[in-house]
Amino acid sequence: xVFRLLVAAxxxxxxxxxxxxxSRAQEITVFAAxxxxxxxxEIGAAYRQRTGHGAIFSFAASSALARQIEQGAPAAIFASAxxxxxxxxxxxxxxxDATRKPLLGNSLVLVVPAGNTAQxxxxxxxxxxxxxxxxxxxxxGDPSNVPVGRYAEEALKNxxxxxxxxxxxxxxxxVRVALAFVERGEAAAGIVYSTDAALSQKxxxxxxxxxxxxxxxxxxxxxVARHDTPAAREFLAFLESDESKAIFRKxxxxxx
Amino acid sequence: MLTPVELDALRLSLQVAVVAVAASLPxxxxxAWLLARRDFAGKTLVDAIVHLPLVLPPVVIGFFLLILLGxxxxxxxxxxxxxxxxLIFTRWGAAxxxxxxxxxxxxxxxxxxxxxxxxxxxxxxxTLGASRLDVFFSVTLPLMLPGVLTGSIVxxxxxxxDFGATITxxxxxxxxxxxxxxxxxxxxxxxxxxxxxxxxxxxxxxxALSALFVSEMLARRVxxxxxxA
Numbered sequence: 001x002v003f004r005l006l007v008a009a010x011x012x013x014x015x016x017x018x019x020x021x022x023s024r025a026q027e028i029t030v031f032a033a034x035x036x037x038x039x040x041x042e043i044g045a046a047y048r049q050r051t052g053h054g055a056i057f058s059f060a061a062s063s064a065l066a067r068q069i070e071q072g073a074p075a076a077i078f079a080s081a082x083x084x085x086x087x088x089x090x091x092x093x094x095x096x097d098a099t100r101k102p103l104l105g106n107s108l109v110l111v112v113p114a115g116n117t118a119q120x121x122x123x124x125x126x127x128x129x130x131x132x133x134x135x136x137x138x139x140x141g142d143p144s145n146v147p148v149g150r151y152a153e154e155a156l157k158n159x160x161x162x163x164x165x166x167x168x169x170x171x172x173x174x175v176r177v178a179l180a181f182v183e184r185g186e187a188a189a190g191i192v193y194s195t196d197a198a199l200s201q202k203x204x205x206x207x208x209x210x211x212x213x214x215x216x217x218x219x220x221x222x223x224v225a226r227h228d229t230p231a232a233r234e235f236l237a238f239l240e241s242d243e244s245k246a247i248f249r250k251x252x253x254x255x256x
Numbered sequence: 257m258l259t260p261v262e263l264d265a266l267r268l269s270l271q272v273a274v275v276a277v278a279a280s281l282p283x284x285x286x287x288a289w290l291l292a293r294r295d296f297a298g299k300t301l302v303d304a305i306v307h308l309p310l311v312l313p314p315v316v317i318g319f320f321l322l323i324l325l326g327x328x329x330x331x332x333x334x335x336x337x338x339x340x341x342x343l344i345f346t347r348w349g350a351a352x353x354x355x356x357x358x359x360x361x362x363x364x365x366x367x368x369x370x371x372x373x374x375x376x377x378x379x380x381x382x383t384l385g386a387s388r389l390d391v392f393f394s395v396t397l398p399l400m401l402p403g404v405l406t407g408s409i410v411x412x413x414x415x416x417x418d419f420g421a422t423i424t425x426x427x428x429x430x431x432x433x434x435x436x437x438x439x440x441x442x443x444x445x446x447x448x449x450x451x452x453x454x455x456x457x458x459x460x461x462x463x464a465l466s467a468l469f470v471s472e473m474l475a476r477r478v479x480x481x482x483x484x485a
Contacts, residue, residue, distance in 0.1 A: 063445045088447060137345050142428065145445040170345055171428040171442065181427065185328045186344050 028232045029056045029074055031065040033081035033147065033219065034174035035106070035193050039251040040079075043244045047235060055235055061174035063145035069094060069224060076232035077239075079103065079221040081147035081175075086220040093225065099236060100222040105254030106193045108151050108209040108217060113185040114202050122207040128161045131206065132168055136188025139178045142171035147217075148178070152191040155213040179203065193217065195252040219253075258459075262452075264431050265439040266459060272347055272435055273415035276355035277408050280362060284407065288366035309421075310360045318424025321353055325425070349426040350433045354415035361414055362407040369403020370396070402478050409471035413464055436460050 032040050037059045044055045058065065062080040066088050069075050078095065080086045083102075089095050112118060112131070120131055132138060143149035149171065156162040172178040175192050182190035183202035190203070197205050221239060223232055238244060245255045258266070291303055309317050325332035326344045335341045343349035373396055381391045397404075419437040426433040428442065440456045443449035 061445070063447075067445060135342070137429070139427070142442055142445070144442055144449070145447070169429070171430070171434075173423070173428075184322070184326060186322075186326050 031075040032079040076227035104219040314420025318421035358411035358414035365407030369400035
């Protein structure tokens with residue numbers, strides 16, 4: 001009896017594998033920086049409404065995504081939060097150079113948990129220690145590889161507080177994890193993009209980093225060389241359309 | 257030979273693992289004894305809860321710890337207000353995360369050893385006038401020692417390798433919570449970080465093999481001591 005059941009289960013499994021999967025040729029995979037999550041999900045929904053085709057998104061730190069693409073991940077489009085990680089792929093001939101465009105801009109802000117009413121002018125020599133308190137820590141994406149962390153390190157170095165700041169740093173996998181730590185009130189402060197701060201009720205912007213303190217925050221987007229398909233090109237074109245630009249602007253991005 | 261960053265990660269991993277095992281050992285023995293020797297309402301539930309870290313994704317455990325033991329959590333908040341003790345972003349929190357993840361492994365090992373103890377010997381000791389506590393420490397515990405040892409080494413090795421729960425609960429803080437696993441993770445994402453990541457992987461391998469070797473030596477010693485070669 002048990003034997004027969006096992007045979008039946010085995011046949012059922014074999015049959016399900018034998019049926020060809022529905023064609024996903026029109027579904028493209030987009031690897032995008034974590035900070036683009038909300039805007040791109042809305043754009044993806046708009047695209048599906050327009051064309052009936054969907055896009056599968058994978059949001060993570062641009063560093064993690066670039067490494068995955070390098071190892072052969074099936075992404076058709078890559079949207080990075082800094083030029084360096086796009087350069088990384090371009091140097092390895094993994095993107096279609098002609099399709100690379102700087103899509104968006106953003107600004108860097110210092111956030112604190114919502115209950116904290118501190119306001120601080122982020123100028124050279126600003127008192128970071130006062131913002132953090134005696135034993136508070138601040139959080140941002142890992143400065144060794146995550147774009148927001150790199151911008152933060154650059155800004156803090158230019159403003160003269162990096163040596164101190166480094167001793168209190170908590171490294172997060174990406175900007176959204178950093179935001180979450182500040183939202184929970186566990187981190188006394190965090191450095192994230194203004195667009196991320198705008199999405200959360202549980203954090204407050206305590207200061208905006210002057211544009212001169214760091215390289216301009218740019219989001220280049222490009223087609224991944226191995227998956228250059230008409231569907232991918234169509235979605236890339238949609239990303240650059242007026243409809244998408246309006247959605248990006250709504251979330252606070254600077255549109256180039 | 258080893259860079260300061262590598263030394264830091266190695267030292268931290270060892271410290272966290274040792275503290276995790278040492279702190280959870282008495283609890284593990286107590287829980288194992290409870291599950292092996294006692295029957296009570298809700299015993300299956302306790303058994304299930306003890307085994308949760310084996311079944312749930314590590315990140316989920318880390319998240320629970322964050323909610324409960326973070327400075328804004330019910331238990332963590334009380335600890336912070338009363339003792340000024342902060343677990344999040346510290347090596348003690350990392351030890352807690354590692355301890356929770358390896359607890360079921362320790363309990364299983366100890367419980368098995370406990371169940372294998374000949375109760376006849378315990379009764380004999382009682383008839384000879386020993387109190388229950390005396391019986392436990394002079395008869396039961398020595399007999400279950402191989403299991404306790406195995407459980408400790410397994411928990412040690414598991415604590416060395418913990419990643420998901422650690423990074424979710426205490427984050428990646430260089431010099432404080434950046435154990436070998438977290439350091440390898442950071443380096444693997446850094447451009448040109450592969451060489452350094454591989455070095456750390458080799459260090460981890462050496463550490464794990466050493467732990468297994470020590471465990472085997474100790475187990476043999478104890479078996480000889482107990483008269484079972």
